[in-house]
Amino acid sequence: MNKIKTIILxxxxxxxxxxxxxxxxxxxxLLFTALPLIMLYATRSTGADGLTSEMPAQFNQICPEGLSGxxxxxVFIVGQFLVLFLMLPLxxxxxxxxxxxxxxxxxxxxxxxxxxxxxxxxxxxxxNLAAVIPAVLAxxxxxxxxxxxxxxxxxxxxxxxxxxxxxxxxxxxxxxPLMAVLSVNFSIMVSSRANxxxxxxxxxxxxxxxxxxxxxxxxxxxxxxxxxxxxxxxxILLLIDALMIYLAVRLFQRETILxxxx
Amino acid sequence: MIKTTxxxxxxxxxxxxxxxxxxxxxxxxxxxxxxxxxxxTTTVRMLTSLIAPTGGSAVVNGYRxxxxxxxxxxxxxxxxxxxxxYDNLSAEYNLMVYANLYxxxxxxxxxxxxxxxxxxxxxxxxxxxxxxxxMKQKLAIARALLHEPRILFLDEPTAALDPEAARLVRxxxxxxxxxxxxxxxxxxxxxxxxxxxxxxGVFKTRLLVVDTPDRLRSQLFGxxxxxHLRLADENFAQLVSELPFVRDAQVxxxxxxxxxxxxxxxNPEIVRxxxxxxxxxxxxxxxxxxxxxxxxxxxxxx
Numbered sequence: 001m002n003k004i005k006t007i008i009l010x011x012x013x014x015x016x017x018x019x020x021x022x023x024x025x026x027x028x029x030l031l032f033t034a035l036p037l038i039m040l041y042a043t044r045s046t047g048a049d050g051l052t053s054e055m056p057a058q059f060n061q062i063c064p065e066g067l068s069g070x071x072x073x074x075v076f077i078v079g080q081f082l083v084l085f086l087m088l089p090l091x092x093x094x095x096x097x098x099x100x101x102x103x104x105x106x107x108x109x110x111x112x113x114x115x116x117x118x119x120x121x122x123x124x125x126x127x128n129l130a131a132v133i134p135a136v137l138a139x140x141x142x143x144x145x146x147x148x149x150x151x152x153x154x155x156x157x158x159x160x161x162x163x164x165x166x167x168x169x170x171x172x173x174x175x176x177p178l179m180a181v182l183s184v185n186f187s188i189m190v191s192s193r194a195n196x197x198x199x200x201x202x203x204x205x206x207x208x209x210x211x212x213x214x215x216x217x218x219x220x221x222x223x224x225x226x227x228x229x230x231x232x233x234x235x236i237l238l239l240i241d242a243l244m245i246y247l248a249v250r251l252f253q254r255e256t257i258l259x260x261x262x
Numbered sequence: 263m264i265k266t267t268x269x270x271x272x273x274x275x276x277x278x279x280x281x282x283x284x285x286x287x288x289x290x291x292x293x294x295x296x297x298x299x300x301x302x303t304t305t306v307r308m309l310t311s312l313i314a315p316t317g318g319s320a321v322v323n324g325y326r327x328x329x330x331x332x333x334x335x336x337x338x339x340x341x342x343x344x345x346x347x348y349d350n351l352s353a354e355y356n357l358m359v360y361a362n363l364y365x366x367x368x369x370x371x372x373x374x375x376x377x378x379x380x381x382x383x384x385x386x387x388x389x390x391x392x393x394x395x396x397m398k399q400k401l402a403i404a405r406a407l408l409h410e411p412r413i414l415f416l417d418e419p420t421a422a423l424d425p426e427a428a429r430l431v432r433x434x435x436x437x438x439x440x441x442x443x444x445x446x447x448x449x450x451x452x453x454x455x456x457x458x459x460x461x462x463g464v465f466k467t468r469l470l471v472v473d474t475p476d477r478l479r480s481q482l483f484g485x486x487x488x489x490h491l492r493l494a495d496e497n498f499a500q501l502v503s504e505l506p507f508v509r510d511a512q513v514x515x516x517x518x519x520x521x522x523x524x525x526x527x528x529n530p531e532i533v534r535x536x537x538x539x540x541x542x543x544x545x546x547x548x549x550x551x552x553x554x555x556x557x558x559x560x561x562x563x564x
Contacts, residue, residue, distance in 0.1 A: 006362040010348070010355075017350040108346035112405065115310055116363040117336040255313040259273065259304075 003118050007126025008133070014103070015096050015130070024095040025134050032088050033142035036081035037149040040163075043074040044153065067158055075162045078150075082163075083215045083225065085143050085172050089180035090211055092135035094204040097187030100127045102194055105257070114254050124188065124249060131184040136177045143172045167227040175230060178237035183207050185244035189251050263288045263323060263413055263444045264309060270317030271304050278304040280468040281318060288412075291435070291445040293459035295452065295557055300466045302448045303343060306415050309446070310340045323413055336364070339406035340415045345398040349391030353382055353401055356390050357408060364409035376404035380434065396427025403434060413444045420451055432458065456553040464560045471560055478556045480523065484509055486549040487525045489518040489532070492542035501539055502532055519549065 015021045067075065104110040113123070147164055154160045187204035194203060217223050264286040271279040279301045286292045296302050307313045309322055311331035320327040323337045347356050354373060361369035377383045380400040385393070390401060399419065406414060419435065420428035428451075435458055438445060449455050455462055456475050463472040471478065479485070491498065494516045502511040502520055507528045510521040518536075522528055525548060536543060 002365070003363055006359055010351070010359045013355060014348055014350050107349060108342070108344040109348055110346070111312065111342045112340065112346050112360070112402070113363075115312055115335055115340045115342070116360065117332045117365070118363055119332070258307065258312060 003122045004126045004129065007118075007123060008130045011096070011100060011127060011130035012134075015099050018095075018099060021095045021099065024092050025138055028091055029088055029138040029142040032081075032084040033145050033149075035084060036078050036146055037153070039078050039081055040074065040150055040153050043070075043077055067156075067162070071156060071159050075159060078163055079225075080215070080219050082146075082168055082171075083211065083218060085139055085146075085168075086175060086179060086214070087208060087211045088139040088142065089132075089135045089176040090183040090208050091205075092138055093131035093180050093184040094187050094207065096131040096134065097127065097184045098191055098204050100131065101188060101191035101252075101257075102199075111258055114258065120249060120252055120254065124252060127188060128181070128184050128245075131187070132177065132180045135180040135183070139172060139176045139180075143168075167225070167230055170227070170234070171225075171230045175234050175237060178234060178241055179211070181241045182237060182244055185241070185248040188248045189244070192248075192252050192257060263290075264292075264320070264446065266309075266318065266320040268318035269305070269308065269315055269320050271301070271308060271313070272316045277467060279308070279315075282465075282469055284463060284469060284472065286444060286446060288444055289439075289442045290461065291439050291447060291459045293455035293462035294446060294448045294465060295450075295455055295462055296465035297561060298450075302465060303417055305465070306340070306417055306446065306448060309334075310338055310415055311335050336409070337411055338413045338415060339409065339411035341399075341402050341406045341417060341419055343417045343421070345402035347390035347393075347398055347401055347405075350389060352387050353377065353390055353393070354386040356401065357405055360405045361408045366409050369408075372408050372410075373404075376407055380404050381430075394427070396423050396430065399423060399427065399431060400434075403431065407438075411443070413446065414438065415446045415448075417448045418450065419447070420449070420454060428454075452553040452557055462553070464557060466561060475553050475556070478560075479551050479553070482556055482559055483551045484521045484523065485525050487520045487522065487529060487532070488547050488549050489520065489536060489541075490544040490546070491516055491518060491536075492544060494518055495541075498536055498539060498541055501535060505532065505535065508532070 016025070101110070104113060150160060150163055154163070183204070186207045190203045214225070218225055223229070264284065266282050266284045269279060269282040269284075270277075282305065294302050294305065304313070308315050308327060309320055311322075311327055311334040314328050322334050325331075325333040325337070327334065348359070351359075354377065357373040357377065358369055361372055366372050374383070377386050380403065382397060382400060382404070385397070390398060393401065403416075403419070406416075416435070420431050423431065432454060435445065435447070439458070445458075447455065447459060459475065461472060461474050462478070464470040473481070489498075494513045496513055498518050499511045499513045502508055502518065505528075507524065508520055508522050510519075512519050518541075520532060529546065533543060533546065
């Protein structure tokens with residue numbers, strides 16, 4: 001455990017000196033928290049009581065009873081932006097993890113590191129946690145700020161419950177970390193093969209695409225995120241994460257990394 | 263301390279190390295010499311369990327390479343070709359990371375000990391990236407020593423250093439030698455190898471020769487003694503060449519150059535003979551071929 005802790009602290013001490021990483025860990029959660037709050041503020045008095053008929057058909061089914069059209073509109077619009085809280089745990093670790101292996105390669109620090117009695121599992125666990133922990137904490141913190149802001153701005157308890165229902169708590173608390181693990185291991189796999197941190201970062205960003213699809217799918221009314229979808233997502237992510245961890249360890253070939261990389 | 267038997271490494275079709283048989287004794291400074299691409303770094307990586315051999319076997323510090331790798335890594339120190347420090351972290355933090363990874367019992371104490379020993383204590387809070395090459399190299403040496411390994415692998419420790427920094431590093435290696443550590447030194451600096459190493463091995467994919475620098479010189483070139491005379495005469499050369507242990511003698515300017523196998527034993531007899539013949543000997547010295555001559559002859563002949 002000590003070695004894992006050492007790697008985590010070392011990674012943090014190092015990567016948080018990179019401006020891009022710091023930017024992604026601080027600015028993105030700020031932005032993604034501000035967006036739903038701004039939408040909440042902006043839709044407080046839209047006078048959109050008659051708008052529900054223009055919403056996707058699925059929305060009419062899930063719009064809680066007792067809400068006016070304007071409140072339903074508010075729940076719908078803000079709900080779109082809550083998907084951003086699923087995007088955060090994917091985006092933040094990409095920046096951190098992309099530097100984790102390629103950064104060691106470019107500074108030639110990987111060889112002395114691999115010469116220590118650290119196992120591949122310990123090394124990758126350290127690098128995984130170093131990227132997952134800030135991503136998850138930043139996401140949770142952002143969501144807490146959003147919840148507090150929503151509580152202050154929303155007077156109708158039904159609207160507040162609709163925006164903070166257990167589905168979103170499940171999404172942020174369970175799916176978020178699973179997404180972060182997926183993102184980190186994908187980045188580590190890419191990072192183990194790439195020679196440039198920027199290339200690794202760009203390639204790793206591909207992992208965000210499924211959540212973007214989710215975002216646009218919901219906005220265009222193709223489907224609507226509900227509790228069942230979140231549970232299915234969590235189960236699928238669990239399986240994908242297990243596969244990703246297995247592949248990341250398999251692809252992290254000490255010898256290949258040391259001898260083929262120049 | 264180190265024993266390899268037919269140790270071999272292939273990368274696809276490329277043979278990097280061919281059936282290396284080598285023994286390095288405890289407390290010995292062993293110089294591993296060879297041209298670029300000869301397979302020296304590959305050998306060091308195998309012996310430090312960073313990469314696996316494709317044939318043969320090796321035992322380091324009593325542990326078998328490929329089977330007891332964690333134990334090997336725990337008990338050897340390595341100075342890699344490039345220092346590979348974390349440039350954004352302080353010198354002290356860099357070493358603390360490794361002290362923890364090597365599970366050193368008193369990490370802070372060991373870090374302080376080696377930072378002080380290598381003259382970096384005052385700069386301990388500075389980022390490693392601000393250090394000169396020499397300071398980084400010293401920091402990397404400190405890192406290799408934190409866990410007090412009995413065997414130390416040094417890959418080009420003075421490469422790209424200025425003469426002053428190189429000398430500091432060499433002096434420190436001498437200090438380590440006095441402490442009785444076994445040192446496996448890969449270097450291109452033949453003068454350094456000559457000064458530091460008990461034995462050297464010349465390597466070019468396979469081991470060409472292993473011996474002490476002096477014996478290699480003697481085997482390849484014989485030993486030459488120079489007698490500086492006030493007045494040199496061809497007769498002195500003739501006189502000395504009659505001695506049974508002398509292989510050759512010739513006069514060049516005011517010097518009499520004598521080639522023989524064992525000057526330590528026979529020099530007094532030559533001196534007596536010359537003085538008896540009326541030669542005024544100003545001083546006597548040995549003409550040593552450089553290790554570079556030895557190395558170039560061996561490498562060029564392969």
